[in-house]
Amino acid sequence: VIPGWFSEISPMWPGEAHSLKVEKILFQGKSDYQDVIVFQSATYGKVLVLDGVIQLTERDECAYQEMITHLPLCSISNPKKVLVIGGGDGGVLREVARHSSVEQIDICEIDKMVVDVAKQYFPNVAVGYEDPRVNLVIGDGVAFLKNAAEGTYDAVIVDSSDPIGPAKELFEKPFFESVNRALRPGGVVCTQAESLWLHMDIIEDIVSNCREIFKGSVNYAWTSVPTYPSGVIGFMLCSTEGPHVDFKKPLNPIDADESSIKSHGPLKFYNAEIHSAAFCLPSFAKKVIDSK
Numbered sequence: 001v002i003p004g005w006f007s008e009i010s011p012m013w014p015g016e017a018h019s020l021k022v023e024k025i026l027f028q029g030k031s032d033y034q035d036v037i038v039f040q041s042a043t044y045g046k047v048l049v050l051d052g053v054i055q056l057t058e059r060d061e062c063a064y065q066e067m068i069t070h071l072p073l074c075s076i077s078n079p080k081k082v083l084v085i086g087g088g089d090g091g092v093l094r095e096v097a098r099h100s101s102v103e104q105i106d107i108c109e110i111d112k113m114v115v116d117v118a119k120q121y122f123p124n125v126a127v128g129y130e131d132p133r134v135n136l137v138i139g140d141g142v143a144f145l146k147n148a149a150e151g152t153y154d155a156v157i158v159d160s161s162d163p164i165g166p167a168k169e170l171f172e173k174p175f176f177e178s179v180n181r182a183l184r185p186g187g188v189v190c191t192q193a194e195s196l197w198l199h200m201d202i203i204e205d206i207v208s209n210c211r212e213i214f215k216g217s218v219n220y221a222w223t224s225v226p227t228y229p230s231g232v233i234g235f236m237l238c239s240t241e242g243p244h245v246d247f248k249k250p251l252n253p254i255d256a257d258e259s260s261i262k263s264h265g266p267l268k269f270y271n272a273e274i275h276s277a278a279f280c281l282p283s284f285a286k287k288v289i290d291s292k
């Protein structure tokens, strides 16, 4: 450990640790679920850390929040009801709110401290809460989905932390079964699905569970986020039985929507080309994912 630097050490990426130079620690707390830290970094703006793992930095959060949101929402026309699991910082809400067709945005985040800290230290992320379509529930996403009415949502976005800690069950089969149940026919889900470089074993399990459960399309996409372990992160995109969804060909182009740009500002990362490109996989991963 280098004095004055934060190093992201975890058994989920043994033998490596990305480090950021710390200018100042702004917040340190312990919630019922996890340790919460906010610090000012030298070159990535403010950083939110949960249980020693970076959740977002001001500099590169756009890549993750825009991709996890617009990959699913731009793959269907006129999404109306959207559910976000996790994502307590509000960044995904900010991106969902760009879609003028959306009428209802439910969010279930387990940890109120994440919401409060985001509102205090990350106003450009927590701005997502200002949208009147947002309904916040503080609770476990697993329980929330178990109780959700059948066939309710057009899209579910699972902005979850890693499977060590409170998000463990969000990577397991029963959870995907309740997501499938809560979606309308031809509805879509996008879940945080870890790194191709570090977690092929986790990805293999997610893919084979999803192929069993979701009777529409099942695809893995990925993007570059410099402050996430190995610098990349992936998403599992699935659709339920019903109208066909071709995730690789976006049909709801938010990046070209003038009224959304006017009200919410331009997108920093997502565009239609990067949407399609996100599904191109390196050969080693393609082999494993296609064989599941």
Ligand code: AAT
Binding pocket: 050, 053, 054, 055, 056, 085, 086, 087, 088, 089, 091, 092, 108, 109, 110, 111, 114, 139, 140, 141, 142, 159, 160, 161, 162, 165, 166, 167, 168, 170, 192, 228, 229
């Ligand atoms: N948008 C920032 C990126 C995240 S945040 C993940 C959120 O999921 C956290 O706020 C955490 O409190 C919440 N969470 C964890 N478990 C649950 C649960 N069971 N129900 C509801 N919310 C939950 C993800 C960063 C990925 C990091 C990659 N290394």
